[in-house]
Amino acid sequence: MTLDPRRSYAPETEDRKRRGDSMTGKTLTRMDLSEAVFREVGLSRNESAQLVESVLAHLSDALASGDSVKISSFGTFNVREKAARVGRNPKTGQEVPIHPRRVLTFRPSHLMKERVAQGNRSET
Numbered sequence: 001m002t003l004d005p006r007r008s009y010a011p012e013t014e015d016r017k018r019r020g021d022s023m024t025g026k027t028l029t030r031m032d033l034s035e036a037v038f039r040e041v042g043l044s045r046n047e048s049a050q051l052v053e054s055v056l057a058h059l060s061d062a063l064a065s066g067d068s069v070k071i072s073s074f075g076t077f078n079v080r081e082k083a084a085r086v087g088r089n090p091k092t093g094q095e096v097p098i099h100p101r102r103v104l105t106f107r108p109s110h111l112m113k114e115r116v117a118q119g120n121r122s123e124t
Contacts, residue, residue, distance in 0.1 A: 030049075030052055030053070030056070031049075033052045034048040034049040034051070034052045035048070037051055037052060059077070063077055063079055063104060066079050066102075067079075072109070073109055073111045073112070074108070074109055074111075074112055075106055075107055075108040075109050075112055076106070076107045076109075077104060077105070077106050078104075078105045078106075078107070079102050079103070079104060079105075080102065080103050080104075080105050081100065081101075081102055082100060082101050082102070082103055083100055084097065084098065084099055084100045085097075085098050086098070
């Protein structure tokens, strides 16, 4: 099965409607993803949840090992190494060492950027 990047797979649940989540306040959860898989693919709810967990585990494992994850028509997740540097406490001006660390970055695809921009235009 191929998921259409132009289609929203987040189910509109009664709970969301009751909470009054607006377009900007809505959060897509694991449960929402597994429910979408359940509806679109026809797997059982349990199998759908396991599939979503498996995909997220593969993504997490790849990123934790330093690999990039590219999802066509969505974007690319990268792990970046940041070097040690000296920062300042904005209140006191005191210099504070910032240790080297790894950070996760996301770069959306052009299709995702266009889709988000179109969503912004349709709301106004």
